[in-house]
Amino acid sequence: MRYGIVALPLLCSLTANAREPVEVRWTDDPLSRLKAMAMLQSLNADLLSHPSATLTLERWCGAHHLARDAKVVARLVKGVDKPLPEGAREQLGIGADEAVRYRQVQLVCGNLVLSEADNWYVPSRLSADMNRELDSTDVPFGKVVQSLHFRRQTLSAELLWSPLPQGWDEGAVLPPGTHRPLAIPAHVLQHRAVLVGQDNRAISLVVESYTSNVLAMPSAVLAPTP
Incomplete structure (x- = not known):
C-alpha cells in the first residue's frame, strides 16, 4: 500500500538492505514513529522546494551526521537496464519508434546510498557531446x-512507507510499542518528474527512490535530550 504525502519528517532503523552498518536505535514505539513521520515529511518538503536533489541531500547528510564528510557524490551504475514505465512515451512526448536511453545513478554520502535515480532520456534531443558524456562518465544528468x-x-x-497508521491525523490510535527495532523497507520516498528543455520538449523522465x-542517524543524534 502506498501513502499520500502529508506534512511532517521520519525516523527509523537501518533495513537489512542498508549499504553500511551504522549504530542507530530506532525502536518501535509511538514517539519514535511520530519522529520518523516528521523527519520523512521534512525531507520530502525540502526536496520539493529545491531544484537540486544532490545539494538537498548534502545538507541533510550534514545536518543529521550521516557521514564524517557530508559530501554527496553521484555514482553511475553500469550494466543495468530497465524498460520504460507505462505511459512514459506520452509523458516524454515521443512516438513508439523514438530511441530512449536508460541511466541509473546513486547519490552517496560517505558509505551510504541515499537515493537511486532511474533516468530515461531522449538522446535525439541532446547534443552529441552530451550523449558522449552521459555514456562515459559519472557526471549527473542535470549537470551534463x-x-x-x-x-x-x-x-x-x-511516501512508500508510513510509520503511522492510516487516519492517525484524525485520531486513529497509534500501535502499541514493542520496543523492538522499527522495521523499515529499503525505499521510503519516491519522486517522479519530467525534465523539460527551454524549447518546451521533454528530455528526460526521472524516478528518484x-x-x-x-534515516541512518547515529544513536547520539536520535537520543532524547535529558
Whole structure:
C-alpha cells in the first residue's frame, strides 16, 4: 500500500538492505514513529522546494551526521537496464519508434546510498557531446544538460512507507510499542518528474527512490535530550 504525502519528517532503523552498518536505535514505539513521520515529511518538503536533489541531500547528510564528510557524490551504475514505465512515451512526448536511453545513478554520502535515480532520456534531443558524456562518465544528468536551461515538472511525490497508521491525523490510535527495532523497507520516498528543455520538449523522465539510509542517524543524534 502506498501513502499520500502529508506534512511532517521520519525516523527509523537501518533495513537489512542498508549499504553500511551504522549504530542507530530506532525502536518501535509511538514517539519514535511520530519522529520518523516528521523527519520523512521534512525531507520530502525540502526536496520539493529545491531544484537540486544532490545539494538537498548534502545538507541533510550534514545536518543529521550521516557521514564524517557530508559530501554527496553521484555514482553511475553500469550494466543495468530497465524498460520504460507505462505511459512514459506520452509523458516524454515521443512516438513508439523514438530511441530512449536508460541511466541509473546513486547519490552517496560517505558509505551510504541515499537515493537511486532511474533516468530515461531522449538522446535525439541532446547534443552529441552530451550523449558522449552521459555514456562515459559519472557526471549527473542535470549537470551534463544544464546548458539546455531545463525545468523540472514534478509528476508525483509519495511516501512508500508510513510509520503511522492510516487516519492517525484524525485520531486513529497509534500501535502499541514493542520496543523492538522499527522495521523499515529499503525505499521510503519516491519522486517522479519530467525534465523539460527551454524549447518546451521533454528530455528526460526521472524516478528518484530515496532509501532508508536517509534515516541512518547515529544513536547520539536520535537520543532524547535529558
